[in-house]
Amino acid sequence: MTDRLYLFAPSSDDASWSFCLITSGGECHEGSGLETAAAAPAAVLGEQPRSALQSILVVPAECLLRTAVTVPARGRRQIEMAVPYLVEEHLAEDVERLHLALGSRQGDGRIPVAVIDPERLQVWLDDLQTAGLEVTSAHGAIEGLLDGAADLRVLVDAETAWIGARLGEGAAIDRSLLLQAVSQWVGRHATGDDTDATTLELRLPEGDSALDLAQLDSLLGQIRPVSIERVEFQGPASRQLALALDACPGVDLLQGRFAKAGDQARPWYRWRLVAGLAAGLLTLQLGLDIARASWLEQRATSLREESVAMFQEIYPERTRVPDPRRELEALLDGGGGASGVAFLELLGASATRIADIEEGPLQLRSLTFNAQRGDLALDLNAAGISSVDSFKDGMEAKGYPVVIDSAVQEAQTVRARLRVRSGGA
Numbered sequence: 001m002t003d004r005l006y007l008f009a010p011s012s013d014d015a016s017w018s019f020c021l022i023t024s025g026g027e028c029h030e031g032s033g034l035e036t037a038a039a040a041p042a043a044v045l046g047e048q049p050r051s052a053l054q055s056i057l058v059v060p061a062e063c064l065l066r067t068a069v070t071v072p073a074r075g076r077r078q079i080e081m082a083v084p085y086l087v088e089e090h091l092a093e094d095v096e097r098l099h100l101a102l103g104s105r106q107g108d109g110r111i112p113v114a115v116i117d118p119e120r121l122q123v124w125l126d127d128l129q130t131a132g133l134e135v136t137s138a139h140g141a142i143e144g145l146l147d148g149a150a151d152l153r154v155l156v157d158a159e160t161a162w163i164g165a166r167l168g169e170g171a172a173i174d175r176s177l178l179l180q181a182v183s184q185w186v187g188r189h190a191t192g193d194d195t196d197a198t199t200l201e202l203r204l205p206e207g208d209s210a211l212d213l214a215q216l217d218s219l220l221g222q223i224r225p226v227s228i229e230r231v232e233f234q235g236p237a238s239r240q241l242a243l244a245l246d247a248c249p250g251v252d253l254l255q256g257r258f259a260k261a262g263d264q265a266r267p268w269y270r271w272r273l274v275a276g277l278a279a280g281l282l283t284l285q286l287g288l289d290i291a292r293a294s295w296l297e298q299r300a301t302s303l304r305e306e307s308v309a310m311f312q313e314i315y316p317e318r319t320r321v322p323d324p325r326r327e328l329e330a331l332l333d334g335g336g337g338a339s340g341v342a343f344l345e346l347l348g349a350s351a352t353r354i355a356d357i358e359e360g361p362l363q364l365r366s367l368t369f370n371a372q373r374g375d376l377a378l379d380l381n382a383a384g385i386s387s388v389d390s391f392k393d394g395m396e397a398k399g400y401p402v403v404i405d406s407a408v409q410e411a412q413t414v415r416a417r418l419r420v421r422s423g424g425a
Contacts, residue, residue: 003045004054006242007037007133008141009124011060017127020242028239034131057124057138058245059116059253061162061172062348064140065090066251068110068168079111087113090342092399092423099258103251112168114140114251121253136260138253142170144244150201150229152185154178155244157205157237163344171344174351179216180367181347187223188343188371197225203240206232343369346376346400346420353394360387365415375421377405381413388416399423 008018019037021029021044029044031037041053069086071079083102088095099121103112121138128135145153145164155162161178164170165185173181186198198220204211213230220226233240254260308321346369354362360383368377382388385407392402400420407416 002052002054003041004056004242004246005037005041005133006056006058006238006245007034007128007135008058008238008241009060009063011062018236018238020239022242022246028235028242030236030239034127034133038131038133054137055128055133055135056245056249057128057135057253058241059121059124059138059140061140061142061170062352063120064114064116064253065345066112066114066140066142066146066168066170068106068112070109071111083111083113087115090345090422091115099253099256101251101253101255106168110168112146112251114253116253118257121258125258135254137249138258139245139249139251140170140253141241141245142172143250144241144246144248146170146250147248148201150199152182152198153201153203154182155203155237155240156208156211160237162237162241169344171348173344173348174355175211177347177351177364178211179219180364181344182216183219183223184343184347184367184369186220186226188369197227200226200228201231202228203231203233205237206234208232342374342422343371343376346422349395349398349400350376350378350420353391353398356394357387357390359390360384362387362391373421375419378418378420380416380418382416383413385414385416388414388418392418395420
């Protein structure tokens, strides 16, 4: 087993790098700063060859979208072509500007997808290279929580809660919103004929009593039976995230333009033995490919005509059907997985904006997510109407339209009800 150096990228300009070095013997060493991280292997491991060390970039969960989509195609190229169309409805900006990384097909047939701003990822990689650190892979901080026996895995520290669902959804939110976020997730995935309890693994710092587990258990129990397993840990939360990634690294972000040079091209000498045979089969293979392409094109045309006919049989009033699949998805208003991603996206953006308000404190009274409309209703107490306007302006600047349904003066505060929608919906 090799030594692993997990490098946690900062989520904002005023934050700093941190790291967790896990030795082959299972010891953990933490610290902050890239210079300290670069010197840590020599200080901890001594004169061991650096080739025995794996350096892994850990991307903040707040900086990427993590989901899973159903792709009927089996070939890798067809999957890569289809995925952008399946995730663009969850995004507030053009999917063509973003970097998409795909994982291996899961047991339920879905493909894990991680979406991130390529410019931000490149900045982190450049910073690491400047510090003399060459990473072998890059993963979202939430990846390690997306696989396990529990339906929902939650890691909590003093300010942040990381949530990972076995269905492939993940997010980092403000700790104060944990009760609402977990109850919303359990409510969305509860079914009337499913009597099995939802399993929740909750990891908390040792001695942390700020989270009312009795309130959480009571709130979730009103929706469906929930089994909560509490696990206490010592040390920083970054160590727990690193250990989880150690067990399940998940989707590697270093794909496509970010793939390591050794993964993109192999030395020619490794192919010398098959070069002659490949040249001899090239002409035959080319003919077969042309014939197969022609057959596939005819088959695709036939299938599309059948899809259009079936769609118009279900919806006879629709005479023009340019894309039957997307038309049907629009009529059915998406699926549970899509609404789950939209909820976590809107919740995370709203929580961040509430924390950034400078005009006066905003207090969240309640929230409701409407899966059919795809909007998040917030009931807020504000110091004044300027705070409500500031929240609305800030959200819309990030691409999330806000509708103020009401704003009523109550004693020393203003009670406002707003609806937030995803700009990519």
